[in-house]
Amino acid sequence: EGNDSQTASLISAISSLTRSIIDRQHKKEVMGRIESEKKCYVQLLNRRRGLQGDISSFEGGARSSDIRIFEFKNAYRKKIIEWLDVLSTKNVSRNIAVDADFNVIFGREKLSQFSGSTLLRTVLALRAAFFELFISMGCASIEFLIFDTPRQHDIETKDFAAFITRLKKICKDNRAQIVFSTTEYHYNAAEGDIEWKPEFPGFEQPMYLGVIGGAWPE
Template sequence: MTGKLVKFRTEMDRLQQTGVTNTAAVAALEQLIGERRRNLRDLEAEVAEIDKRSVNMAQIVSEIEEEVATLNLNEEAKRVFASFNEICGVEGCGLFAFSTESYAKNLLYLRDQIKDLERISVHNALRKESFLQQQQQVRLHISDLENQRDTSANSSVAQATRSALDSLTSQVLDLEMRKRDIERAELLGKRLAEAIEQRDKAIDRVQALTRDAEMTPGVVKLRVAIKDALLKWLDILQTSNVSDDIRFKDDFIPTFGSESLAQLKGSTKVRVVLAYHAAVIQALAELNGEVPLQFLILDTPKQHEIHDIDLGRYINELKRFGHDYGFQIVFSATEYRHDGDSSDIEWTAMFSGERHEMFLGSPAANHNV
């Protein structure tokens, strides 16, 4: 915006100098025409992008409606099964209670998604209409400038110069107004961000004085960040047999659908624990812009319950994360050996033990052996 203003003001100064010819005035008008054509192309690109998004959203809505239809069919099939005395013959049978509750939640979620997409579609339609109106205005302006250019080519120098100056002045005033609007919007956005921050701090202070501080804005933000990061790390560890419906109890203890962390067993539990540790650190780093520690020690997880490929991918991702935020990963393992690079250091046990090599021992005894 500032660059355009400087360019147009320079052109105005040049036209106001003595010795200017019709050619200079026509060139100034050509410059304005070129600028307006670029504006028209930008507007056309915005309309094309909105049309593309509308097609995608229509497809998504269609897929969601198919999911709703499938849910309804499943619920109808459940009701048929429940009507059989051989399956659910006791009055008040709760065999399908969980299915009914799950159906209601999923149906509500899908319908909420459709409503959100419909709101976005309405907003996009209004934006498209605004862009189309702007296109029409720009086309009219281009036509007017082209008529001025053609007239200036056959007019006297004074008339051509005056016509070019009028067009440049109009363009400069328009840019000045747009620049002020942008600066005001940026200022209001900054004030809004400061006000939201002050509001969140005030809510945190008030909630901290009450018994239940569970739902303060700070806790909610951290929960959301942990959940998003946890889903990512579970995927890195190829944890496919836990629900992605992650909720929290007692502030930050995760539950996965109807399963608590204590109910998980074997490889699944090990993967979830590793993913949760990494997710908490990532969430703190993303919210605060830094990691509140300088190193992370993972002490002998049950490597035999995780495939080496999955564990290696987990460590490599931790390494990249540690490099970005400047903290070190220390990993203790008895069975797994990581294939590191030049930035890694491996410490191996140097002392003999009854079952395996040990890190602590007597140098003299080890020498005798």
């Protein structure tokens, strides 16, 4: 009877400990969900403030709207300069102006006057600048940027690597995503990156589309 009593006490203690562990695990999960909901709530509040600011700018008349547009253009101009430098862009004036239609003027030159590597770097800088500015404003309608990588003879690998590194940092800080396809340039995936490789045979190189379990017709 003594042994039975000890066994019963041990079972009771184990059962109580198990229930305590399960209860604590449940509380931990609940706290995790609460923390996640808090972050989501803060993001929604920030977005709400942004929308209220947009509404106020329209209600405030033309002057208020003009000020906001001026501030955006000025911020866009500064970001373009930053990205031109990231891409080591030569022969492009940093005396940048953004006109009423958001066309960008580089000194006295328009984008259409550039060619080759200079054009490519400038286009990448424009898109990256607008994307960074857009997501940093808390706009959640677009959270990703998709583009093709340049051919290796169009832009140096080290410059494109610097471009991707800067984009990754921005995405990490602002909950965004970059998607790009490449043939000649190879990006070394790091933690948090995903690489999708083509799995179907092609005439010149592997392809993403093909016939599953069969061969191409002759």
